[in-house]
Amino acid sequence: AQSVAQPEDQVNVAEGNPLTVKCTYSVSGNPYLFWYVQYPNRGLQFLLKYITGDNLVKGSYGFEAEFNKSQTSFHLKKPSALVSDSALYFCAVYTGGFKTIFGAGTRLFVKA
């Protein structure tokens, strides 16, 4: 079955430290992977995507993600966290037939 998993409900990090939000997936064929962010009382906003090419993808707000085919992972990273990065992050994978499935979400808390 096709799926996407975010193993951590919550990630806590101090401001200025690097952050990682984990995502693993299971799809047939080539994966099309996305990260979205949801700030309080807002809809989801697109951060970045992996379609093909370089395994390191750069996106909005200084975020990047590393695609690892052998580990079927697509972890979101940022070298130096900001308090304003505190939000709910969703990993998503396209599964075909116009459909995308989303992970359960990881809440990121950045402490000043």
Place this chain on the structure above:
Amino acid sequence: DVKVTQSSRYLVKRTGEKVFLECVQDMDHENMFWYRQDPGLGLRLIYFSYDVKMKEKGDIPEGYSVSREKKERFSLILESASTNQTSMYLCASNRGRVPNYEQYFGPGTRLTVT
């Protein structure tokens, strides 16, 4: 900027009422989607539409229907609202027939059914 708007941010309805949630996008996108978002479950697809008057069931269509009479507008209908339909509803759109396009989301409608 792509804009996806939803008719209400907050809605309170009674059990058994018929509920309409409206979504409008202004970027001429072919595809539109309705999700519900529940804590710990992420987003689950209710219905989607890839063209005017076309609709497809998502993963949790029971108790819902949709309408797409115009390209920019996609409506979600709860035929007879129940308390287990209390949730955040998100509309999204994107373009094209290929998988590499991200979705653009509206701000959401938080529906409470009492």
